[in-house]
C-alpha cells in the first residue's frame with residue numbers, strides 16, 4: 130500500500146540522483162479511502178519524524194487541503210484525527226511517483242510501489 | 253519423510269543474475285506455500301520489536317510474507333514497520349499481514365530508496381544470507397545502517413548459521429573441500445512443492461534484465477506432480493556476521509563501542525548483543541551520535 134506515511138519516507142535512488150530527490154511527485158493517482166484504527170499515542174510519537182512540508186504538499190496533490198502549513202504548538206485530538214486520516218486512510222492504489230530531480234518514474238500498482246531500479250540505473 | 257538434502261553451491265557468473273535465478277524466481281514460485289508455513293516469530297525478534305518506543309517507524313528489509321509487520325503483538329499499532337521485498341508474490345501476502353492493511357514496498361535490499369536515516373529501526377531477518385558474494389552482503393548491512401537515524405537507529409540482523417541445531421530439519425554437507433569461500437558455506441536448500449500447492453502464476457511486472465527461467469536446482473530429478481526448487485543460501489560461520497558489521501562500520505567511519513566511551517560530538521555504533529539462536533546468528537546494533 131502507498132499511504133502518505135510511506136511516501137514521506139521514500140526518495141529517489143537512481144544513479145547520481147542525490148539532491149532534490151525528495152519528495153517524489155505523485156502522478157495519476159487512483160485513490161481509495163479505507164478506515165484505519167486511530168492510535169493517538171503512535172501519532173504523537175511519530176509527528177517529530179515527519180517531513181512536514183513534504184506531507185502537506187503531497188496531501189494537496191491528492192486534493193486534501195486539511196493540514197496546516199506548520200505543526201501546531203498545541204496537539205489536540207482534532208488535529209490528531211485529521212493527521213491520522215491524511216497519513217493512514219488515503220491509499221494510492223494505482224499511479225506513479227516521479228523524482229523532482231531526475232524524472233525517474235516509480236510506478237504504483239495494486240497499492241505496491243515499485244522502487245526497483247534496472248541494473249544500469251543503480252548508483 | 254526424510255529431511256531435505258542440502259547441497260553445496262558454487263556461485264558463478266554475475267551474482268545479481270545468480271540471485272535472480274536461485275532466490276527471487278524461486279520465491280515467486282513457492283510464495284503461497286512458503287507463506288502457509290512460515291508464521292512463528294523468533295523470540296529475539298519479538299523482543300527487539302516489543303522494546304521500541306511508541307511512534308517509531310521502521311524498515312523490515314526482506315519482509316517476505318510480512319510476519320513481523322504486525323508486531324509487537326502486545327502493543328499493536330505502537331510502531332509502524334514498512335516491509336520491503338524483491339518478491340511481489342510474497343508482498344501480496346505481506347500487505348495484509350495479520351489481517352490489517354500494511355505498507356509494503358517492492359524493492360531490493362541493496363537499494364536506498366529512502367531519505368537517509370528516515371527510519372528509527374530496521375530489521376533484516378533471514379535475508380542477507382541470500383546474497384551471493386561478500387561484497388553484496390556488506391552492502392546490504394551498509395544499507396541497513398544508512399537507513400536508520402544516525403543518533404538513535406537500531407538494527408537487528410538474522411542469518412543462517414553453519415552450526416545447525418540438533419532439531420533442525422536441515423542436514424548440512426560436512427565436506428567443504430571443493431568450495432572456494434573464505435568464510436561460511438554456500439549451499440542449495442531444496443523446496444518441494446506438493447501437488448496440492450501449485451506454483452503461483454508468474455507476475456508480468458518484471459524488471460528488465462531479469463528474464464531468466466525459474467530455478468531448477470542442480471539435483472532436480474523429474475518427479476511427476478512434485479516440483480522441486482533449489483534456493484541459494486550463504487550459511488554464516490561463527491563470528492562472520494560480526495566481522496561483516498565491523499567491516500561496514502569501519503567503511504562508514506563509525507567507531508564500534510558505547511557512546512559513553514567516546515568523545516562528545518562523535519558518532520558510532522554499538523553492538524548491543526550478538527549470538528546464535530535456533531540455527532541462526534543474530535546481531536543487534538544501535539547507532540549513536542549527533
Ligand SMILES: [Zn+2]
Nearest residue numbers: 141146228231
Ligand atoms: Zn532521481
